[in-house]
Amino acid sequence: MHIDNRVTGETRFVGLIGNPVEHSISPQLHNTISSCLGVDLIYIPFKVEEAGLKDAVNGLKALNIKGFNVTTPYKKDIMKYIDENSKEALLMGAVNTVKNIDGRLYGYNTDAEGFSRAFKEEVGEGFKGKKIAIIGAGGAARAITVKIAIEGAAEISIINRTLQKAHDIAGIIENNYSMNVGCFGTDEGAAGDALRQADIIINTTSIGMYPNTNESPLKKGIKLSDSQIVYDIIYNPSVTKLLAGAQRYGAKAVNGLGMLFYQGIYAYEIWTGIKIPKDALKHINESFVN
Ligand code: ATR
Structure with missing residues:
Protein backbone atom coordinates (compact mmCIF):
# COMPACT_ATOMS: atom_id res chain seq x y z
CA MET A 1 0.00 0.00 0.00
CA ASN A 109 -23.50 -1.37 -21.40
CA THR A 110 -19.85 -2.21 -22.05
CA ASP A 111 -20.11 -5.80 -20.71
CA ALA A 112 -21.54 -7.06 -23.98
CA GLU A 113 -19.19 -4.91 -26.04
CA GLY A 114 -16.27 -6.25 -24.02
CA PHE A 115 -17.47 -9.81 -24.48
CA SER A 116 -17.72 -9.35 -28.25
CA ARG A 117 -14.28 -7.79 -28.62
CA ALA A 118 -12.57 -10.32 -26.36
CA PHE A 119 -14.20 -13.18 -28.24
CA LYS A 120 -13.01 -11.88 -31.61
CA GLU A 121 -9.48 -11.25 -30.33
CA GLU A 122 -9.15 -14.69 -28.80
CA VAL A 123 -11.08 -16.78 -31.32
CA GLY A 124 -10.25 -14.83 -34.47
CA GLU A 125 -13.85 -14.64 -35.72
CA GLY A 126 -17.22 -13.27 -34.63
CA PHE A 127 -20.82 -14.49 -34.42
CA LYS A 128 -22.09 -13.94 -37.96
CA GLY A 129 -23.81 -17.04 -39.32
CA LYS A 130 -23.04 -19.11 -36.19
CA LYS A 131 -25.25 -21.45 -34.17
CA ILE A 132 -24.93 -20.31 -30.58
CA ALA A 133 -26.09 -21.93 -27.34
CA ILE A 134 -26.30 -19.72 -24.27
CA ILE A 135 -26.38 -21.33 -20.83
CA GLY A 136 -28.21 -19.19 -18.27
CA ALA A 137 -30.85 -16.51 -18.62
CA GLY A 138 -29.88 -13.77 -16.15
CA GLY A 139 -28.57 -10.28 -16.74
CA ALA A 140 -25.32 -11.37 -18.38
CA ALA A 141 -27.17 -13.76 -20.70
CA ARG A 142 -29.58 -11.03 -21.79
CA ALA A 143 -26.77 -8.59 -22.66
CA ILE A 144 -24.77 -11.23 -24.52
CA THR A 145 -27.81 -12.58 -26.40
CA VAL A 146 -28.78 -9.09 -27.60
CA LYS A 147 -25.18 -8.49 -28.71
CA ILE A 148 -24.84 -11.71 -30.72
CA ALA A 149 -28.25 -11.09 -32.33
CA ILE A 150 -27.08 -7.59 -33.37
CA GLU A 151 -23.89 -9.14 -34.74
CA GLY A 152 -25.69 -11.63 -36.97
CA ALA A 153 -25.85 -14.99 -35.17
CA ALA A 154 -27.75 -17.47 -37.36
CA GLU A 155 -29.39 -19.51 -34.58
CA ILE A 156 -29.64 -18.89 -30.86
CA SER A 157 -30.68 -21.34 -28.13
CA ILE A 158 -31.01 -20.45 -24.47
CA ILE A 159 -30.75 -23.20 -21.86
CA ASN A 160 -31.76 -22.33 -18.32
CA ARG A 161 -32.91 -23.96 -15.10
CA THR A 162 -35.90 -21.61 -15.02
CA LEU A 163 -37.41 -21.94 -18.49
CA GLN A 164 -39.55 -18.80 -18.25
CA LYS A 165 -36.46 -16.60 -17.94
CA ALA A 166 -35.13 -18.04 -21.20
CA HIS A 167 -38.47 -17.21 -22.86
CA ASP A 168 -38.28 -13.65 -21.52
CA ILE A 169 -34.96 -13.05 -23.28
CA ALA A 170 -36.18 -14.85 -26.41
CA GLY A 171 -39.15 -12.47 -26.54
CA ILE A 172 -36.85 -9.44 -26.59
CA ILE A 173 -34.81 -10.90 -29.44
CA GLU A 174 -37.86 -12.01 -31.42
CA ASN A 175 -39.50 -8.58 -31.11
CA ASN A 176 -36.44 -6.59 -32.10
CA TYR A 177 -34.48 -8.79 -34.51
CA SER A 178 -37.19 -10.97 -36.07
CA MET A 179 -35.32 -14.20 -35.37
CA ASN A 180 -36.48 -17.28 -33.47
CA VAL A 181 -34.71 -18.33 -30.30
CA GLY A 182 -34.95 -21.90 -28.98
CA CYS A 183 -35.60 -22.16 -25.24
CA PHE A 184 -34.86 -25.26 -23.19
CA GLY A 185 -34.95 -26.24 -19.54
CA THR A 186 -31.64 -27.60 -18.25
CA ASP A 187 -33.03 -31.14 -17.90
CA GLU A 188 -34.66 -31.40 -21.33
CA GLY A 189 -33.03 -33.80 -23.78
CA ALA A 190 -33.38 -31.15 -26.47
CA ALA A 191 -31.04 -28.93 -24.44
CA GLY A 192 -28.33 -31.55 -24.99
CA ASP A 193 -29.00 -31.53 -28.75
CA ALA A 194 -28.77 -27.72 -28.87
CA LEU A 195 -25.44 -27.85 -27.03
CA ARG A 196 -24.00 -30.59 -29.23
CA GLN A 197 -25.07 -28.84 -32.43
CA ALA A 198 -23.81 -25.39 -31.47
CA ASP A 199 -20.74 -23.82 -33.07
CA ILE A 200 -20.33 -21.70 -29.95
CA ILE A 201 -21.41 -22.46 -26.36
CA ILE A 202 -21.41 -19.57 -23.88
CA ASN A 203 -21.78 -20.08 -20.14
CA THR A 204 -23.26 -16.99 -18.51
CA THR A 205 -24.07 -18.59 -15.14
CA SER A 206 -21.88 -18.55 -12.05
CA ILE A 207 -21.73 -22.37 -11.98
CA GLY A 208 -18.09 -23.38 -11.57
CA MET A 209 -16.95 -20.04 -10.16
CA TYR A 210 -14.60 -19.99 -7.17
CA PRO A 211 -15.08 -21.48 -4.59
CA ASN A 212 -17.46 -23.98 -6.31
CA THR A 213 -14.84 -25.04 -8.81
CA ASN A 214 -16.08 -28.65 -8.95
CA GLU A 215 -19.36 -27.73 -10.62
CA SER A 216 -20.13 -27.55 -14.33
CA PRO A 217 -23.19 -26.11 -16.09
CA LEU A 218 -22.96 -28.96 -18.61
CA LYS A 219 -24.88 -32.13 -17.72
CA LYS A 220 -22.85 -35.33 -17.58
CA GLY A 221 -22.91 -37.28 -20.81
CA ILE A 222 -22.98 -34.32 -23.19
CA LYS A 223 -20.10 -34.89 -25.57
CA LEU A 224 -18.57 -31.90 -27.31
CA SER A 225 -16.43 -31.89 -30.45
CA ASP A 226 -13.15 -30.31 -31.50
CA SER A 227 -14.92 -27.94 -33.90
CA GLN A 228 -16.73 -26.17 -31.07
CA ILE A 229 -15.82 -23.04 -29.16
CA VAL A 230 -16.70 -22.89 -25.47
CA TYR A 231 -16.68 -19.48 -23.80
CA ASP A 232 -17.07 -19.19 -20.03
CA ILE A 233 -17.61 -15.66 -18.71
CA ILE A 234 -16.05 -16.81 -15.41
CA TYR A 235 -12.39 -15.83 -14.97
CA ASN A 236 -11.77 -17.24 -11.49
CA PRO A 237 -10.64 -19.99 -11.81
CA SER A 238 -9.04 -19.31 -15.20
CA VAL A 239 -9.88 -22.86 -16.27
CA THR A 240 -13.33 -23.84 -15.01
CA LYS A 241 -14.56 -27.42 -14.96
CA LEU A 242 -16.56 -26.58 -18.11
CA LEU A 243 -13.46 -25.32 -19.93
CA ALA A 244 -11.29 -28.23 -18.78
CA GLY A 245 -13.94 -30.62 -20.14
CA ALA A 246 -14.11 -28.72 -23.43
CA GLN A 247 -10.34 -28.94 -23.78
CA ARG A 248 -10.48 -32.71 -23.34
CA TYR A 249 -12.75 -32.87 -26.40
CA GLY A 250 -10.31 -30.66 -28.31
CA ALA A 251 -12.75 -27.72 -28.33
CA LYS A 252 -11.40 -24.17 -28.10
CA ALA A 253 -11.85 -22.96 -24.51
CA VAL A 254 -11.87 -19.26 -23.59
CA ASN A 255 -12.37 -17.71 -20.15
CA GLY A 256 -13.90 -14.36 -19.16
CA LEU A 257 -10.73 -12.44 -18.38
CA GLY A 258 -10.69 -10.79 -21.82
P1 ATR B 1 -26.03 -12.35 -13.89
O1 ATR B 1 -26.60 -10.97 -13.82
O2 ATR B 1 -24.60 -12.44 -13.51
O3 ATR B 1 -26.34 -13.02 -15.18
P2 ATR B 1 -28.25 -13.58 -12.54
O4 ATR B 1 -29.13 -12.56 -13.18
O5 ATR B 1 -28.43 -13.91 -11.11
O6 ATR B 1 -26.73 -13.17 -12.71
O7 ATR B 1 -28.37 -14.92 -13.42
C1 ATR B 1 -27.71 -16.08 -13.11
C2 ATR B 1 -28.13 -17.18 -14.09
O8 ATR B 1 -27.41 -18.34 -13.74
C3 ATR B 1 -29.59 -17.54 -14.03
O9 ATR B 1 -30.02 -17.91 -15.31
C4 ATR B 1 -29.60 -18.75 -13.07
O10 ATR B 1 -30.64 -19.68 -13.30
P3 ATR B 1 -32.17 -19.36 -12.86
O11 ATR B 1 -32.71 -18.40 -13.87
O12 ATR B 1 -32.85 -20.69 -12.89
O13 ATR B 1 -32.08 -18.79 -11.48
C5 ATR B 1 -28.30 -19.40 -13.43
N1 ATR B 1 -27.76 -20.16 -12.30
C6 ATR B 1 -27.02 -19.68 -11.28
N2 ATR B 1 -26.69 -20.67 -10.43
C7 ATR B 1 -27.23 -21.81 -10.92
C8 ATR B 1 -27.22 -23.18 -10.51
N3 ATR B 1 -26.59 -23.58 -9.42
N4 ATR B 1 -27.87 -24.07 -11.29
C9 ATR B 1 -28.52 -23.69 -12.41
N5 ATR B 1 -28.55 -22.40 -12.85
C10 ATR B 1 -27.92 -21.48 -12.12
Missing part, protein backbone atom coordinates in the same frame (compact mmCIF):
# COMPACT_ATOMS: atom_id res chain seq x y z
CA HIS A 2 1.33 3.45 -0.89
CA ILE A 3 -0.13 6.94 -0.87
CA ASP A 4 -0.36 8.05 -4.48
CA ASN A 5 1.49 11.35 -4.66
CA ARG A 6 0.34 11.98 -8.22
CA VAL A 7 -3.05 13.19 -6.99
CA THR A 8 -3.28 16.99 -7.23
CA GLY A 9 -6.00 19.62 -7.20
CA GLU A 10 -6.50 19.02 -10.91
CA THR A 11 -6.95 15.25 -10.71
CA ARG A 12 -10.36 14.06 -11.96
CA PHE A 13 -12.02 10.93 -10.68
CA VAL A 14 -14.15 8.04 -11.90
CA GLY A 15 -15.34 5.10 -9.85
CA LEU A 16 -17.48 2.11 -9.19
CA ILE A 17 -20.72 1.72 -7.26
CA GLY A 18 -22.09 -1.65 -6.18
CA ASN A 19 -22.28 -3.99 -3.23
CA PRO A 20 -19.94 -5.71 -2.61
CA VAL A 21 -17.06 -3.92 -4.36
CA GLU A 22 -14.16 -5.13 -2.22
CA HIS A 23 -13.23 -7.98 -4.57
CA SER A 24 -13.38 -5.86 -7.73
CA ILE A 25 -10.28 -5.66 -9.90
CA SER A 26 -11.63 -2.67 -11.84
CA PRO A 27 -9.72 -0.12 -9.69
CA GLN A 28 -6.51 -1.94 -10.53
CA LEU A 29 -7.38 -2.04 -14.25
CA HIS A 30 -8.44 1.60 -14.59
CA ASN A 31 -5.63 3.02 -12.48
CA THR A 32 -3.21 0.97 -14.59
CA ILE A 33 -4.72 2.48 -17.76
CA SER A 34 -4.29 6.02 -16.37
CA SER A 35 -0.68 5.28 -15.39
CA CYS A 36 0.16 3.74 -18.76
CA LEU A 37 -1.42 6.62 -20.72
CA GLY A 38 -0.26 9.37 -18.33
CA VAL A 39 -3.85 10.56 -17.75
CA ASP A 40 -4.60 12.47 -14.53
CA LEU A 41 -7.62 10.37 -13.59
CA ILE A 42 -8.11 8.07 -10.61
CA TYR A 43 -10.67 5.29 -10.08
CA ILE A 44 -12.23 4.72 -6.66
CA PRO A 45 -14.64 1.94 -5.59
CA PHE A 46 -17.68 2.91 -3.47
CA LYS A 47 -19.76 0.36 -1.59
CA VAL A 48 -23.33 1.65 -1.71
CA GLU A 49 -26.31 0.28 0.24
CA GLU A 50 -29.56 -0.09 -1.66
CA ALA A 51 -31.33 2.67 0.28
CA GLY A 52 -28.47 5.04 -0.57
CA LEU A 53 -28.31 4.52 -4.33
CA LYS A 54 -30.11 7.73 -5.30
CA ASP A 55 -28.08 9.84 -2.86
CA ALA A 56 -24.87 8.21 -4.08
CA VAL A 57 -25.67 9.11 -7.69
CA ASN A 58 -26.56 12.70 -6.75
CA GLY A 59 -23.44 12.95 -4.60
CA LEU A 60 -21.18 11.74 -7.39
CA LYS A 61 -22.79 14.28 -9.73
CA ALA A 62 -22.32 17.06 -7.19
CA LEU A 63 -18.65 16.11 -6.89
CA ASN A 64 -18.36 16.35 -10.68
CA ILE A 65 -17.34 12.73 -11.25
CA LYS A 66 -16.33 12.12 -14.87
CA GLY A 67 -18.16 8.80 -14.97
CA PHE A 68 -18.62 5.57 -13.11
CA ASN A 69 -19.12 1.84 -13.42
CA VAL A 70 -22.08 0.10 -11.88
CA THR A 71 -21.90 -3.48 -10.66
CA THR A 72 -24.15 -5.98 -8.89
CA PRO A 73 -26.87 -5.45 -7.71
CA TYR A 74 -27.56 -2.07 -9.34
CA LYS A 75 -27.10 -2.55 -13.09
CA LYS A 76 -30.87 -2.42 -13.63
CA ASP A 77 -31.87 -0.05 -10.81
CA ILE A 78 -29.37 2.58 -11.91
CA MET A 79 -31.24 3.08 -15.19
CA LYS A 80 -33.95 5.20 -13.56
CA TYR A 81 -31.38 7.79 -12.49
CA ILE A 82 -29.84 8.09 -15.96
CA ASP A 83 -30.92 10.92 -18.28
CA GLU A 84 -30.22 9.03 -21.49
CA ASN A 85 -29.63 5.27 -21.81
CA SER A 86 -28.14 3.93 -25.06
CA LYS A 87 -30.44 1.88 -27.29
CA GLU A 88 -28.32 -1.23 -26.65
CA ALA A 89 -28.41 -0.72 -22.87
CA LEU A 90 -32.20 -0.41 -23.00
CA LEU A 91 -32.50 -3.70 -24.91
CA MET A 92 -30.01 -5.35 -22.57
CA GLY A 93 -31.91 -4.03 -19.55
CA ALA A 94 -28.67 -3.12 -17.81
CA VAL A 95 -26.18 -0.27 -17.54
CA ASN A 96 -22.65 -0.85 -16.25
CA THR A 97 -21.05 2.41 -17.40
CA VAL A 98 -22.24 5.98 -16.83
CA LYS A 99 -20.76 9.16 -18.28
CA ASN A 100 -21.36 12.53 -16.65
CA ILE A 101 -21.42 15.51 -18.99
CA ASP A 102 -22.18 18.74 -17.09
CA GLY A 103 -24.53 16.97 -14.70
CA ARG A 104 -26.34 15.00 -17.40
CA LEU A 105 -25.88 11.22 -17.09
CA TYR A 106 -25.55 8.87 -20.09
CA GLY A 107 -25.85 5.09 -19.62
CA TYR A 108 -24.05 2.37 -21.58
CA MET A 259 -14.32 -9.73 -21.38
CA LEU A 260 -13.46 -8.10 -18.07
CA PHE A 261 -10.47 -6.36 -19.63
CA TYR A 262 -12.32 -4.99 -22.66
CA GLN A 263 -15.46 -3.88 -20.80
CA GLY A 264 -13.07 -1.72 -18.77
CA ILE A 265 -11.23 -0.47 -21.85
CA TYR A 266 -14.52 0.59 -23.46
CA ALA A 267 -15.68 2.31 -20.28
CA TYR A 268 -12.40 4.24 -20.08
CA GLU A 269 -12.74 5.26 -23.73
CA ILE A 270 -16.31 6.46 -23.11
CA TRP A 271 -15.26 8.58 -20.10
CA THR A 272 -12.17 10.13 -21.64
CA GLY A 273 -12.82 10.11 -25.39
CA ILE A 274 -9.36 8.52 -25.81
CA LYS A 275 -9.11 5.67 -28.33
CA ILE A 276 -6.49 3.50 -26.66
CA PRO A 277 -3.90 2.37 -29.26
CA LYS A 278 -3.13 -1.33 -29.76
CA ASP A 279 0.42 -1.18 -28.38
CA ALA A 280 -0.83 0.61 -25.25
CA LEU A 281 -3.51 -2.08 -24.81
CA LYS A 282 -0.82 -4.73 -24.84
CA HIS A 283 1.20 -2.82 -22.27
CA ILE A 284 -1.88 -2.25 -20.06
CA ASN A 285 -2.80 -5.92 -20.28
CA GLU A 286 0.70 -7.01 -19.25
CA SER A 287 0.85 -4.51 -16.36
CA PHE A 288 -2.66 -5.45 -15.25
CA VAL A 289 -2.11 -9.21 -15.28
CA ASN A 290 1.22 -8.97 -13.41
